[in-house]
Amino acid sequence: QNSPPPPPWKSSHTMNIVPSSTHTYRSSAVNVSFNELEFSSFLENEISVVPQARLPEVELFGRKYGPFRPSEAVRIPLWIAQEFDRHGWIRVEELPAWMETLSTLIEEEKQQSNGGAALGRVPFDYITVGRWVCEHLARHDSSGTESSRYALLLRDLEEIRTNKMFGANSQSLHQLLDFDDGFRFGSLDHVELNNRRTLILDTLHLLNDIDEQGEDDQDQDG
Known part of the structure; x- marks a missing residue:
């Protein structure tokens, strides 16, 4: 050898x-x-x-x-x-621990879709890391069974979350993204964040306008 x-x-x-x-x-x-x-x-x-x-x-x-x-x-x-x-x-x-629970993550995301809740919590880099791991498995898995299974689960999770984001408008996206302290996007992978950056910026502008309008109303009431 x-x-x-x-x-x-x-x-x-x-x-x-x-x-x-x-x-x-x-x-x-x-x-x-x-x-x-x-x-x-x-x-x-x-x-x-x-x-x-x-x-x-x-x-x-x-x-x-x-x-x-x-x-x-x-x-x-x-x-x-x-x-x-x-x-x-x-x-x-x-494998990364979260990849072993992809089926659970998918079911949780589906349940949140039915209830109209925000995106589920995922690792910030689940797409980048997950895709590389699947590529590695594909090269070393002679049967292709394991790599195909994880790749399919990862794709399903991406699609569910993408459909949520692209079905949201600027007025509802702030809830979907689960804004917390300092407008950190706790529920988004960085690839998802990049793909939806235009709508996210529009949402931030909308929230700022609402905030400014509230301050103007308070000044008028005073």
Whole structure:
């Protein structure tokens, strides 16, 4: 059996991540880039993987990962897992916990649709992370059964939530998005937020107009 190609960096090398002029983050050590939100998703989330080869230590922002030994499970940031997976160096051992409950998330979202409630709570990066995990499973699942099942569940959840958002107008979206302190969008994935940004901005303007109208009414009453 042929051994995998050697990593493109030495164990003493520090991966330096810097923003490029096009607002993507690039590593000087590996050929991988993400936009800012994708980078945040892949940096902040860790996943349990099993190395398929002996790999050197990786240092990232003062944190060290590895050295990696075959068949010894380890948790690493998703962006490192993605790069290792591109070379065939790792296998995902354990899915993110929320992916194991996709069926439950879908049922809860459906129930909220029937009751006219807000969007259900999901991880801020469930689409980005979920799609990558499904792609990984598809490459390593010879039968395709597991990867297809998760991909279908993820698509169903996306569609239900998308239909909710695109069925809402500016006057009802503020309830749907579950605004909380400082207008944080606690129920939206960043992909969903980007896809609906125009209506969200319209809603914020509407809420501001309502607030200003209320202040004017109070001044007149006074």
